[in-house]
Structure formats: structure tokens, C-alpha cells
Amino acid sequence: MEQKTGIFLVTSGEHPTLPLSEAKAILDAYKVDYRVGETHYKLVELEAPASAADLVAKRAGYVEEAGIEIFHSLPEPAEIKKTMRSLDLTRYISPQESFSIRVARYGGISKEVSRVKLEAELGGVMLSQIAARVDLENPIRRFRGMLAGPYFHFGLQTFKRPRGSVGRRRPRKRPAFHPSTMVPKLARCLVNLACATEETVFLDPFCGVGGILLEASLLGCPVLGVDALRRMVRGARRNLVHFGTLPFGMILADARRIPITKVGAIATDPPYGTGASTLKATTKEILRDFLPEAREILETNHRAVVVSPLGTGVSALAEDSGFKVLEDHRVYVHRSLTREILVLSKR
Ligand SMILES: C[S@@+](CC[C@H](N)C(=O)[O-])C[C@H]1O[C@@H](n2cnc3c(N)ncnc32)[C@H](O)[C@@H]1O
Structure with missing residues (x-):
């Protein structure tokens, strides 16, 4: 040793x-x-x-x-x-x-x-x-x-860290852009908080144009992306290909009924007030339906990292779904948005 x-x-x-x-x-x-x-x-x-x-x-x-x-x-x-x-x-x-x-x-x-x-x-x-x-x-x-x-x-x-290596991955530098997409450093951090390695099948069930997926893929994880909108699924794939990686799978589906049986890590940013479609549901409703589903497909003792706006009550929803809350971080974005980042473990 x-x-x-x-x-x-x-x-x-x-x-x-x-x-x-x-x-x-x-x-x-x-x-x-x-x-x-x-x-x-x-x-x-x-x-x-x-x-x-x-x-x-x-x-x-x-x-x-x-x-x-x-x-x-x-x-x-x-x-x-x-x-x-x-x-x-x-x-x-x-x-x-x-x-x-x-x-x-x-x-x-x-x-x-x-x-x-x-x-x-x-x-x-x-x-x-x-x-x-x-x-x-x-x-x-x-x-x-x-x-x-x-x-x-x-x-x-x-x-x-080589100069410019993060700047090259800025959302505006990617072929498919959406205002809801996540900046590279935070996205990379979420993937790491989920304890994803090259051996882990990584899932973002609300993948948008793939800000989180891209970081997981660049870290060598086999990645699965799910989004309810076809243009997002296509955009995420284009972005990954642009950076020389390929998704393990991209699925057009509703994250509240994920058509996948097992994954080793999840990190995700469900929709809320960033211009992303919520399919007419509130963020709270989405989380309430999504969290039990996420728990179901996650391997035991593995992690899910979930971002939501502060005040959604995500902690209680996660515990009600059988997750253990390991960490709770707050990220101030602007006056009307502070993100809450929960690190969850499936017991
Ligand atoms: C905040 S964005 C995700 C951004 C992404 N993390 C990124 O960095 O590019 C949320 C995404 O969730 C998708 N979405 C909304 N409701 C959904 C649902 N029920 N199932 C799957 N995707 C959904 C939206 O189309 C949107 O692309």
C-alpha cells in the first residue's frame, strides 16, 4: 500500500x-x-x-x-x-x-x-x-x-489546471445552447459528489443540452441522458460529440418513469424557472414523483445528487423516498435564486 x-x-x-x-x-x-x-x-x-x-x-x-x-x-x-x-x-x-x-x-x-x-x-x-x-x-x-x-x-x-481548459467548455462555446444549462465547474462538481468513476454508469434524468452529462463523459463514465424534449436529447448528443465523447445512451422519456433498470450514480438539475420546460408540473411535484423512481434504479450504497431551488422542501421529499441525506450545500445564483444541492445515498 x-x-x-x-x-x-x-x-x-x-x-x-x-x-x-x-x-x-x-x-x-x-x-x-x-x-x-x-x-x-x-x-x-x-x-x-x-x-x-x-x-x-x-x-x-x-x-x-x-x-x-x-x-x-x-x-x-x-x-x-x-x-x-x-x-x-x-x-x-x-x-x-x-x-x-x-x-x-x-x-x-x-x-x-x-x-x-x-x-x-x-x-x-x-x-x-x-x-x-x-x-x-x-x-x-x-x-x-x-x-x-x-x-x-x-x-x-x-x-x-491548464489555462483555458474550463473556458473551452463554457455553455456558449458548445454547439447546442440553452439558458438552463449548467456551468462546467459546478456540473463537474456534481458528478464528483455522486462518486462517479470510469466504472460507474452515470445518469442525468433531466439532462437538457447535457451540461452535467458532458462533464461525466469527459471523466470517462459511461453516461445515460434522459430528457422529455427531443430537441434537448439531440442537443446533448451534439454537445458530447463536439467534445469527442459519445453517450452510452440518450433516451427521450419522462424522468418520473425512467425506462432504465440500474445505474451507479445520478446527478441532476430538474427544471425550475430557468426557461426549462417543466411539462406543466411544479418543481416540487416533479421531485416528489422523480425521487422514488431514482431510488429504485440506483444501486444500493450509491449516490444521487439533486439540485433544486431553495425552499422546495427537497430534503423531506428525499427522506420520504427512502434516501439518506448526506450533505446539503447552498449556492447563491442571484437575488431570486439560491440553489440547494443535496447529496443523497441509497441505503
Ligand atoms: C434545468 S434543465 C437541465 C439542464 C442540464 N443539467 C444542463 O446542464 O444542460 C431541466 C431539463 O429537464 C427537462 N424536463 C422537464 N420535465 C421533465 C421530465 N418530466 N422528464 C424528463 N425531463 C424533463 C427539460 O426539458 C430540461 O431540459
Whole structure:
């Protein structure tokens, strides 16, 4: 078994609870042995096998970068340098390699510490141990200093999300657009909260033009999409094909009577006030009829993630249908819409 080490994740800071839940769900889905350490605004520290850093960062919607933590110390430059000098840095870089050290500050703390000065000083400590080359543009090794919470954290970056990779998937960049479609980071997060892996048959029973399906498909899941409108089913398929993936199946059907027998994960955004058709039912009525159906086709101990507008009473409806509510997140969209995201488990 791979040994546990300190790993760090830098999240996008867009939401207070979703990024950590998403990271945990990915680790749970892949049965990784981990322990959550401290979290300070964008920085999440975990004890886990080193490979978990990239596993999470590559899959998560809300993780921007990840790496291995080398040390942490009090956030005073003298203390940071003393700790760094006491370590064998040759474990992290060899003489032929180039490196950069970048320091970030999360949450407006330790303002008296100059990031630029610290970067230069830590570069000096590195060079006193190893005859490597500084390259700020395109280094082989990227070291990260992070002023977060009561500590300074120092680590080796192992993954950074390529610039523009999310922008390319923006709803307006897809061939089929509908205003109700979901933005990529949140859609990706929902798929991960549902603990979907490449082995999981994933279902979005109100798939629209496929914002959630696309993310699940790009993560390698076999995906099934259901929608009551033909133009949506067609649009979702076009969008998936545009990004080089194919659905496992697209079905024109009513999600309150899903013609599927078993799936391993569900994440969905039933219709409400976003221009999506509700087939003359209220969101509450749809959820009331859909949730027992979802429970029926979901494998035991697997998850369904359901989005609804706050105030629909979805929690009670889910429990009445036999689901266990694992998590409840709120996402403010605008003055008249806050989304409630429930993570449900079939007992
Ligand atoms: C909010 S949209 C889904 C958006 C989708 N998650 C995306 O990112 O593109 C809701 C969808 O539910 C569909 N719908 C409404 N009632 C339905 C029903 N009873 N069964 C299946 N689909 C339904 C609508 O046609 C609409 O496309």
C-alpha cells in the first residue's frame, strides 16, 4: 500500500463547502485512504498517498492546483528560511533541473510578509543546497509557498489546471445552447459528489443540452441522458460529440418513469424557472414523483445528487423516498435564486 504523505490542494475559492466535499467524494470513490488536515480558505491539506494529489486535481471542478507538502512553519521569514535550510531539498529536485518558487497569500493574512522578497530568499536557500537553475517562465520543478491561516506552507506542485481548459467548455462555446444549462465547474462538481468513476454508469434524468452529462463523459463514465424534449436529447448528443465523447445512451422519456433498470450514480438539475420546460408540473411535484423512481434504479450504497431551488422542501421529499441525506450545500445564483444541492445515498 502507498504510504501517506502531506498533500495540498488549492481550490478556486468560489464556494465555502463544495470544493472540500468534492475532493473527499473523489477520494471516497477511488477508495483512497486519507485524512483531512487543516483547511484555510483556498488551501486544503490532506494526509494521503502522494498520487491522490493529481487524482483529485485532474478530476475536480473546483481544484486549481495540487502538490506534495514539504514543510510548514510559522509565517515569519526567518523561521521559514531556518526550517527550509534544515531539510534535504535534493529529494525534490536534481542539479540538472530548473525551478521556480512562487508565494501566494490566501485570505489576506500575513500582510507584513513580502511575497516577492520571500520568493527570492527561498530561491537563495534552494541554490545553497543544489546547483539547479532558476527559470520563472518554464521551470521543470514548481515550488509553491502559501501564506494561509496561521502557517506558511511550502510544497512541490504536481498539477496545475491548464489555462483555458474550463473556458473551452463554457455553455456558449458548445454547439447546442440553452439558458438552463449548467456551468462546467459546478456540473463537474456534481458528478464528483455522486462518486462517479470510469466504472460507474452515470445518469442525468433531466439532462437538457447535457451540461452535467458532458462533464461525466469527459471523466470517462459511461453516461445515460434522459430528457422529455427531443430537441434537448439531440442537443446533448451534439454537445458530447463536439467534445469527442459519445453517450452510452440518450433516451427521450419522462424522468418520473425512467425506462432504465440500474445505474451507479445520478446527478441532476430538474427544471425550475430557468426557461426549462417543466411539462406543466411544479418543481416540487416533479421531485416528489422523480425521487422514488431514482431510488429504485440506483444501486444500493450509491449516490444521487439533486439540485433544486431553495425552499422546495427537497430534503423531506428525499427522506420520504427512502434516501439518506448526506450533505446539503447552498449556492447563491442571484437575488431570486439560491440553489440547494443535496447529496443523497441509497441505503
Ligand atoms: C434545468 S434543465 C437541465 C439542464 C442540464 N443539467 C444542463 O446542464 O444542460 C431541466 C431539463 O429537464 C427537462 N424536463 C422537464 N420535465 C421533465 C421530465 N418530466 N422528464 C424528463 N425531463 C424533463 C427539460 O426539458 C430540461 O431540459
